[in-house]
Amino acid sequence: MLESHSSQPPIEVGDGAAIPHKSDAGLFTAWRIAFFGAIVLCLFLAFGRPDQYMAIFMFIPDGILVTFKVTVGAILLAIVFGLIAGLGRLSGNRLINGTASLYVEVIRGVPLLVQLFYIYYALGRFVKIPDILSAIIAMAFCYGAYMAEIFRAGIQSIPKGQMEAALSLGMSRRQAMSEVILPQAFKVVLPPIGNEFIALLKDSSLVSILAVSDLLRRGREYASETFNYFETYTVIALIYLILTLFFSKLISLMEERLNDGR
Amino acid sequence: MTAVNRPMIEVSGVSKYFGSFRALSDISFNVSDGEKVVIIGPSGSGKSTILRSINCLETIDRGRITVGGMDISDPNINICKVREEVGMVFQSFNLFPHKTVLENLTLAQTVVRKRSKKDAEQIAMDLLHKVNIAEKADAYPAKLSGGQQQRVAIARSLAMNPKAILFDEPTSALDPEMIGEVLDVMKTLAIEGMTMVVVTHEMGFAREVADRVIFMDHGKIVEEGTPEHFFTAPSHERAKLFLSQIL
Numbered sequence: 001m002l003e004s005h006s007s008q009p010p011i012e013v014g015d016g017a018a019i020p021h022k023s024d025a026g027l028f029t030a031w032r033i034a035f036f037g038a039i040v041l042c043l044f045l046a047f048g049r050p051d052q053y054m055a056i057f058m059f060i061p062d063g064i065l066v067t068f069k070v071t072v073g074a075i076l077l078a079i080v081f082g083l084i085a086g087l088g089r090l091s092g093n094r095l096i097n098g099t100a101s102l103y104v105e106v107i108r109g110v111p112l113l114v115q116l117f118y119i120y121y122a123l124g125r126f127v128k129i130p131d132i133l134s135a136i137i138a139m140a141f142c143y144g145a146y147m148a149e150i151f152r153a154g155i156q157s158i159p160k161g162q163m164e165a166a167l168s169l170g171m172s173r174r175q176a177m178s179e180v181i182l183p184q185a186f187k188v189v190l191p192p193i194g195n196e197f198i199a200l201l202k203d204s205s206l207v208s209i210l211a212v213s214d215l216l217r218r219g220r221e222y223a224s225e226t227f228n229y230f231e232t233y234t235v236i237a238l239i240y241l242i243l244t245l246f247f248s249k250l251i252s253l254m255e256e257r258l259n260d261g262r
Numbered sequence: 263m264t265a266v267n268r269p270m271i272e273v274s275g276v277s278k279y280f281g282s283f284r285a286l287s288d289i290s291f292n293v294s295d296g297e298k299v300v301i302i303g304p305s306g307s308g309k310s311t312i313l314r315s316i317n318c319l320e321t322i323d324r325g326r327i328t329v330g331g332m333d334i335s336d337p338n339i340n341i342c343k344v345r346e347e348v349g350m351v352f353q354s355f356n357l358f359p360h361k362t363v364l365e366n367l368t369l370a371q372t373v374v375r376k377r378s379k380k381d382a383e384q385i386a387m388d389l390l391h392k393v394n395i396a397e398k399a400d401a402y403p404a405k406l407s408g409g410q411q412q413r414v415a416i417a418r419s420l421a422m423n424p425k426a427i428l429f430d431e432p433t434s435a436l437d438p439e440m441i442g443e444v445l446d447v448m449k450t451l452a453i454e455g456m457t458m459v460v461v462t463h464e465m466g467f468a469r470e471v472a473d474r475v476i477f478m479d480h481g482k483i484v485e486e487g488t489p490e491h492f493f494t495a496p497s498h499e500r501a502k503l504f505l506s507q508i509l
Contacts, residue, residue: 164350164352164356166370
């Protein structure tokens with residue numbers, strides 16, 4: 001047994017101190033390599049191969065703006081949906097609780113792409129809403145269900161004594177929730193909400209199948225005119241990578257500052 | 263006129279179940295204005311439960327509790343109004359960690375009592391001086407020792423000008439050298455005439471401060487009387503045993 005293993009050295013799994021720490025990497029952290037690598041590659045392509053790539057970089061900025069609008073709009077709306085549904089799942093009222101739970105279960109059980117089609121095409125027959133808005137609503141409706149679980153867990157992570165202390169001072173449940181519980185829960189939910197934001201940024205590429213000209217759709221439009229598929233999708237991937245890395249760094253900096261405060 | 267004679271807290275025939283476990287059975291006692299009642303007993307005897315019931319943090323299954331003449335199980339009564347009048351100090355302090363010491367004291371004053379920020383801060387600072395911790399007004403609770411946190415918690419409850427304060431094992435979570443500073447604050451309150459119901463294992467405090475001692479076991483009141491009577495000549499066997507173990 002041992003003999004046969006020794007011929008192929010297994011991957012050495014370090015435990016505890018043996019695993020390289022982030023700070024050991026010095027200047028070359030994975031994040032920096034990926035982020036600055038992508039930027040340098042973009043610059044190289046744009047200025048080193050201007051005849052192939054410059055046109056792509058000129059063509060897609062509109063798409064970045066749309067992607068950004070969809071992502072930010074959807075995350076803000078999803079936070080609202082999620083907070084309402086999350087509080088609903090903690091409600092003692094059976095009707096409210098049941099409705100919120102049903103929303104979470106149903107939405108989480110249907111693929112996002114199907115939901116996008118459903119809200120965009122199926123509901124679009126009855127109510128006329130602008131393309132980008134229906135994309136935002138569809139994304140937010142879906143992410144709200146995941147967000148509800150984050151808020152529920154965040155609120156439940158605050159010790160019971162906090163609510164009791166607030167109540168014993170004569171505050172109503174509503175006041176205790178908004179003054180005591182939610183401000184504390186916010187800190188707990190910020191990291192997972194940040195992760196949802198990044199996930200939503202990437203999933204927003206799904207709206208390109210609707211008539212929304214986001215980053216991916218702009219790329220597809222360009223590629224189908226010029227047949228430069230490889231070049232176009234290389235640029236698209238690089239831009240998504242730069243965006244997600246940028247925002248994940250921003251979120252981790254925000255977390256660090258929140259933790260320093262206390 | 264009846265309001266004057268009426269006890270501040272009236273507990274009559276209260277029973278409570280947790281599932282099939284009978285946590286309180288037929289508890290009755292009164293606390294009159296300015297009286298200090300200490301409830302002692304082994305853990306699991308229901309002493310915290312009865313205290314929490316008075317503040318409606320637990321619902322009772324049978325019996326009646328009135329506070330300042332208000333029946334707290336009456337669905338028409340605004341329970342917040344009752345809680346405004348009765349302060350509560352917890353074993354685990356339960357200070358609000360996201361607020362400074364000063365903000366801990368001003369929050370309920372501004373939200374519930376609708377005092378101006380300036381008035382609330384003035385009252386808060388006076389109370390922090392009183393519990394000897396004014397220099398920490400701008401600190402966050404996490405930076406304070408347990409004894410300091412509990413003194414802030416007492417001040418926070420005083421800021422609402424309660425007619426009575428319930429203490430739920432206020433020193434049980436403290437390191438031994440910090441118990442004294444909290445008990446001193448409580449003694450000061452007692453001398454000033456605050457109505458107090460205290461669940462504690464501090465027998466010295468009970469002996470010194472209590473007007474009346476209630477001994478509970480298995481959800482029942484086993485013995486009730488003056489501290490002299492209780493500590494020197496308890497009539498009940500269970501109370502004797504408890505005292506011999508704890509003293």
